[in-house]
Amino acid sequence: MVDYRPHERKLILKVVFYGPALSGKTTNLMQLHNLLKPQRKGELMVLETRDDRTLFFDLLPIGLRGEQGLDLRLKIYTVPGQVQHDSTRKAVLSRADGVIFVADSQPLQQDNNANAFENLAENLTKLGMTIEQLPLVIQFNKRDLEGAVAESELRMRWRETPWAPLCMASALNGHGVVESFRALLERLYPQLNHEFHLHSNEGISAEHFIRQLSAVAGEDHA
Amino acid sequence: MRSFEDDPKLLDMLSPERLKRLLSLIETLSSHSLRLEEKYLKEAEPVEFNLECLAWLHCPGRPDVQQAAARLLEFILMYVGKYRLAANMHHDTTRASYAELERQNIALQVSEARFRLLSEELQTRVDAQVKIIEKTQRQLYESARLRAVGQLAAGVAHEINNPVGFISSNLRVASDYLNEISEKLPDDKNTHLMLEDFRALLSESVSGARRIATIVTDLKTFSNIDQADFTPCSLNALLGTTCHLLQAEHKATLPLRMELTELSPLAGYPAKLSQAFYNILDNAVKALEKEGGEIRIISRQHQATQEIIIEDNGCGIPQDVQACVFDPFFTTRPVGAGSGLGLTVARDVIAAHEGEIQLDSQEGQGTRITLRFWNK
Ligand SMILES: Nc1nc2c(ncn2[C@@H]2O[C@H](COP(=O)(O)OP(=O)(O)OP(=O)(O)O)[C@@H](O)[C@H]2O)c(=O)[nH]1
Ligand SMILES: [Mg+2]
Numbered sequence: 001m002v003d004y005r006p007h008e009r010k011l012i013l014k015v016v017f018y019g020p021a022l023s024g025k026t027t028n029l030m031q032l033h034n035l036l037k038p039q040r041k042g043e044l045m046v047l048e049t050r051d052d053r054t055l056f057f058d059l060l061p062i063g064l065r066g067e068q069g070l071d072l073r074l075k076i077y078t079v080p081g082q083v084q085h086d087s088t089r090k091a092v093l094s095r096a097d098g099v100i101f102v103a104d105s106q107p108l109q110q111d112n113n114a115n116a117f118e119n120l121a122e123n124l125t126k127l128g129m130t131i132e133q134l135p136l137v138i139q140f141n142k143r144d145l146e147g148a149v150a151e152s153e154l155r156m157r158w159r160e161t162p163w164a165p166l167c168m169a170s171a172l173n174g175h176g177v178v179e180s181f182r183a184l185l186e187r188l189y190p191q192l193n194h195e196f197h198l199h200s201n202e203g204i205s206a207e208h209f210i211r212q213l214s215a216v217a218g219e220d221h222a
Numbered sequence: 223m224r225s226f227e228d229d230p231k232l233l234d235m236l237s238p239e240r241l242k243r244l245l246s247l248i249e250t251l252s253s254h255s256l257r258l259e260e261k262y263l264k265e266a267e268p269v270e271f272n273l274e275c276l277a278w279l280h281c282p283g284r285p286d287v288q289q290a291a292a293r294l295l296e297f298i299l300m301y302v303g304k305y306r307l308a309a310n311m312h313h314d315t316t317r318a319s320y321a322e323l324e325r326q327n328i329a330l331q332v333s334e335a336r337f338r339l340l341s342e343e344l345q346t347r348v349d350a351q352v353k354i355i356e357k358t359q360r361q362l363y364e365s366a367r368l369r370a371v372g373q374l375a376a377g378v379a380h381e382i383n384n385p386v387g388f389i390s391s392n393l394r395v396a397s398d399y400l401n402e403i404s405e406k407l408p409d410d411k412n413t414h415l416m417l418e419d420f421r422a423l424l425s426e427s428v429s430g431a432r433r434i435a436t437i438v439t440d441l442k443t444f445s446n447i448d449q450a451d452f453t454p455c456s457l458n459a460l461l462g463t464t465c466h467l468l469q470a471e472h473k474a475t476l477p478l479r480m481e482l483t484e485l486s487p488l489a490g491y492p493a494k495l496s497q498a499f500y501n502i503l504d505n506a507v508k509a510l511e512k513e514g515g516e517i518r519i520i521s522r523q524h525q526a527t528q529e530i531i532i533e534d535n536g537c538g539i540p541q542d543v544q545a546c547v548f549d550p551f552f553t554t555r556p557v558g559a560g561s562g563l564g565l566t567v568a569r570d571v572i573a574a575h576e577g578e579i580q581l582d583s584q585e586g587q588g589t590r591i592t593l594r595f596w597n598k
């Protein structure tokens with residue numbers, strides 16, 4: 001989205017959790033809401049659900065203030081993973097600045113992962129974006145489950161793609177969630193800095209950007 | 223364009239009346255008066271939604287009340303905002319789906335138009351092909367028919383030519399002999415009468431033989447089917463030979479009445495013209511079923527045109543049938559009695575001479591066919 005309004009000195013970014021149904025997107029966002037202690041954090045909005053499955057989207061806004069007074073906000077969304085909600089998925093994905101793709105580690109879900117990934121690429125194309133140019137992190141979730149596809153195998157498979165290294169997570173237990181989020185911030189920052197000169201004009205370095213937005217309890221983010 | 227996720231303003235979320243009511247409820251509960259402004263107020267508490275500052279709430283002298291009231295407002299606005307976000311998203315996706323449907327609809331219409339065009343094109347091509355087939359068939363029929371008639375005519379002409387030749391010359395010799403014989407006969411009244419009669423008989427026979435010779439020449443003209451170029455023709459003569467031929471084919475004396483006036487020669491295909499006359503006359507003969515029927519054949523010379531009228535007082539052609547009498551394969555006669563090509567061939571022949579053919583008919587009264595040719 002990069003919604004930059006110079007007169008208000010406001011920069012609004014959009015990050016989207018994408019992936020097949022039930023892979024743990026909402027769980028990731030809820031954990032981020034619990035774990036993160038960013039400079040600014042809004043309410044977690046879980047919109048309509050049915051049997052715990054997202055019908056519209058979930059939204060968590062977080063933000064920071066730059067030294068020069070820039071009001072930088074990150075709106076983190078989840079899409080509904082169920083196949084039939086594609087138009088909603090496309091609307092949420094529209095103007096995204098970064099995507100975290102939450103894949104399911106269970107062997108039987110590999111086809112669904114592939115279909116959802118293809119759907120992501122398709123929708124990006126329809127929205128005038130390309131998957132190669134978008135900051136994108138692939139997370140394999142539910143690592144805690146027995147019988148999950150071996151990590152070494154997954155890493156091997158993705159080794160040659162632009163999206164290596166993968167993130168491993170167990171969102172239910174809060175493992176790997178913040179790490180995945182940080183990985184995305186790392187890929188997002190260079191593009192933003194290039195466009196808005198965050199470092200030189202706003203005094204927001206990469207480190208500052210990542211630390212302020214993904215601080216967790218016990219960490220100091222001054 | 224606003225999208226579902228654009229940050230709303232305070233008044234997007236609650237109308238001024240509701241806002242006023244809400245505020246007065248909080249005032250009653252807290253027993254303090256509050257001020258709510260969209261613009262910054264000094265010492266006021268911000269009211270946020272999704273990190274966006276929507277308004278400033280001020281309760282003079284009571285920061286604790288001010289803060290609690292702001293949080294309560296935020297709490298309520300959160301649910302209002304949730305509903306709004308969902309509703310906006312629903313609206314956006316519905317519009318997007320509708321736009322997509324419209325796009326598909328347009329694409330469908332385009333392809334439908336393309337198919338309609340294609341089918342129209344196909345139809346015209348089929349029509350054109352049918353025309354070509356009809357024309358070829360007509361030409362085939364015409365040439366086969368002409369060839370058959372031509373062969374018959376040529377055969378007859380050939381067979382008759384010799385005997386007529388010697389009959390003519392024998393008759394001439396016979397006349398000479400008669401002159402010689404008459405000098406040797408008694409000079410009485412009875413003999414004179416007899417000789418007179420004899421001479422008349424011979425001269426009638428001579429003129430009969432001459433007429434036969436003319437018919438043979440006509441037949442030769444008629445049978446001259448492969449003549450490629452226009453030659454000067456006498457329509458009257460062609461009508462005459464065609465009538466003879468018709469009589470021969472019907473093996474009967476037909477009630478034909480000729481009312482011919484002299485015509486200037488017309489450049490044309492004699493064999494084809496004869497064929498056209500034959501077809502029209504043949505139809506006329508077939509239309510005469512009752513006693514007392516008659517066919518009138520009239521020729522007229524005008525300033526610019528010459529006209530042939532072939533008229534019968536036979537059964538006539540019903541109104542609805544008249545429109546299609548020139549259609550190939552149309553025939554009112556029982557199947558097998560004719561191919562139906564007769565009048566079509568006639569029309570084509572006349573058209574080839576840049577003439578016109580006109581049909582006037584009344585059921586039960588008769589039919590008149592008028593052929594009009596332009597003098598050149
Ligand atoms: N075992 C295990 N279960 C998980 C994990 N993460 C999520 N789940 C479970 O998976 C189910 C689906 O999680 P959600 O977060 O609602 O999935 P989602 O991707 O938001 O699903 P949709 O909204 O339908 O797209 C829930 O029952 C979660 O408890 C995990 O790391 N391990
Ligand atoms: Mg969900």
